[in-house]
Amino acid sequence: MSRLREMATPAGVLVSVFILIAGIALARGGDSYAIRLATLAGIQALLALGYQMVFGHAGALSLAQGALFGLGAYMAALVALSAGGSGWASLSLPAAMIAPALLAAIVGAVVLRLETHYFALATLALAQLIHLGAVNWESVSGGANGLSGIPTLALFGIDAARGWPMLLVTWGLVAVIALDTAWRRAGLRGAAQDLARDHPLAAASIGIDVARHRYVEFVAGAALAGLAGGLQAHVVGVVSPDGADLAVMIGCLTAVVVGGRTRVSGAILGAILLVHLPEWFRWLENRQLIAYGLATLLMVVLAPDGLASLFDRALNVFRPRRRAPPLPALTPSATLQPVTTGPTLRARHLSKSYGGVRAVDNVSLHLRPREALAVIGPNGSGKTTLLNLVTGIARPDSGTVTLDSLSIDRAPADVVARAGLARSFQTADLPATLSTLDAVAVGAHTRPDEMARAVAWRALQRLGLEGDAATPVGTLPAGRRRLVEIARALATRPWLLALDEPAAGLSSAERAALASALSRLVANGLGIIIVEHDLDFLARVCPRGICLDRGRVIAAAPFAALRRNADVRAAYIGDAR
């Protein structure tokens, strides 16, 4: 219920009323043709909102959305036709949503693991199967002729006739879905979703379950496609295999690309244009399609991020300057580290080969809280692979990794992160448009926004980055962005931190500042393992270290002794022994 309360903000209600009025205004003139077009635009908007979940928010280029729309239409038609006038007719829309959602749930479990273009091909195959089913399963689907005589939508005995009632139902649903989407994407939740889409590895390393996010969006998007299809069946009164073919898919893709991939307003705008633009060019008669094509092309060229982004730019002209986000009120619980003592990381006999090369060969190490361990070694000695094995990004061929009694060597990266072991990467993957504060706060995405920002503020303070809090993170110099990424890892409130070349790209002043910041964190109870080439930097942070050469630990010693160790020196200059 808190969710409903949260959705029902004055602004939210205003927006949904506005969407409803926009839908009604489309049908101005009031003749049945105008009303029908406006209703179809609303149906397209629902389809596009569903496709935004899959393509926009999950980043999965599905080509099955049109076929799932068709499946929904068939389901609604079958339920409505077999129910006759009985109360079962109310189930037409639920059935239209459940069937595509179930299908997506089954198929998604397998195909969502595929890479972009393979995923697109797999969903295209699914679409073809649905289409083939519609054509060939004549006893149920009516074959190529389809099903006709579908009654109007009946909800609990109330008949939503074609015309104004159906228009209101459709745009009412658009308003509700739009509001729900806006709520689900508000604040840091949206930022966390975008990170999962754009930088899945970085997202996993701060505890976001990327696979689950993609799965949920794929299934929810299918349900919305089915809902739109069901409405269409009731409005048009007939369904045929044409309703499940690729043209529907292309229309839906066009609407989302033209309107905007992730903005609610973009989906609605794109859908309205998709339905109404051909009408506006009707006076051109047989040149209509050319004009429609040119107009679409023009929109994509002028507003590559979608028409919704044009509104943002226009609004920014009136807004003099974006205000800095309000500084969060610090609460006592917004500390970075848990008060209890953290677990000990133990890696035992880790090995990993890539194509015959032993990248890591029988490596064991341990890291306790309040410890800093340096990992050094020449190029290609297996340092980054070792970090990947320890943090769940790669799986060892043999050996174990534990956090106290918890085994993490087979755990995915997001589980490792949630268990308290965070990491940074050699490349700082940050969402460029967010403020630095919010980019860090995404690390604490499981908390309410205000609390997450308070934690992020603490993390920025620890690294001396408070001055950048309001700056868009994309405008920071490369070295500073690396620090922001470390701050984001800190915002997950880890017990242990794994850093991959944290000093690369930093000026010597920034290196010195980072070294003392890390030392303070260690003194406060954090355990840190650092892969780094700058040995002077490591000397300031790490009391002890290990040196790898060709995947093996060739020395483990206090850091100063490690640098004097004959084997280490030999490894660095490639002395053939």
Added chain:
Amino acid sequence: MSAALHIESLTASHGGEPVLRDIWLSVEPGHIVALLGANGAGKTTLLRAVIGLVASTGRIRIGDRRIDQLSPDRRARSGLGYVPEGRRVFAGLTVRENIEVAIGGGGKLRGRRVDEMFALFPSLAEKLGDRAWRLSGGQQQMLAIARALANRPPVLLLDEPSLGLAPIITHEVFGRLRAIANDGVAVLLAEQNATRALAIADEAVVLARGGVAHRGPAAALAPEAVADLLVTG
């Protein structure tokens, strides 16, 4: 045709941060300059800046000809041979084809150049019909060098040719490099294996944090001194 490579006041940045600052370096024909330094010191970036894969400012000349305004492919045709890190041979092509693809010119010239390369690397001649993926690491490295040399460039750039090779193979590859230099090629050799590189180089340049930390005759620089520069600090 021989010409020297001159790098003058080269500065390269990555993401707004300078990675190399004001590097001056020359390689004379017939000389090998060993470019040493720990990982991250900027060796690879310097080679990539010279071939044009990384944007840089400053002047780069081959002999009297400035090449710093050219695209990477034009630089290569102006006389730069480049062997990138990790032996990027065309795995599906044969040894002969791998060399032939690099040669601009007619069949006759092609045949002569391929023969020259096989004379330089006799162990490749035995495998001329084999697909490149079947070669050992050391043979692949020699093939990558042969491909870079196939157009007889006056300047050869090599990035970590010893990486992943057994010591005995490294010894063999480096012996070939000395022979190539003796033919009049100017060789710039980026290496982490200082011991091996110093054994064949004429001059040594040690990079640290984007600048030149040491330069001098290779014979006067002991590997132990490099270790002092790189490890002990």
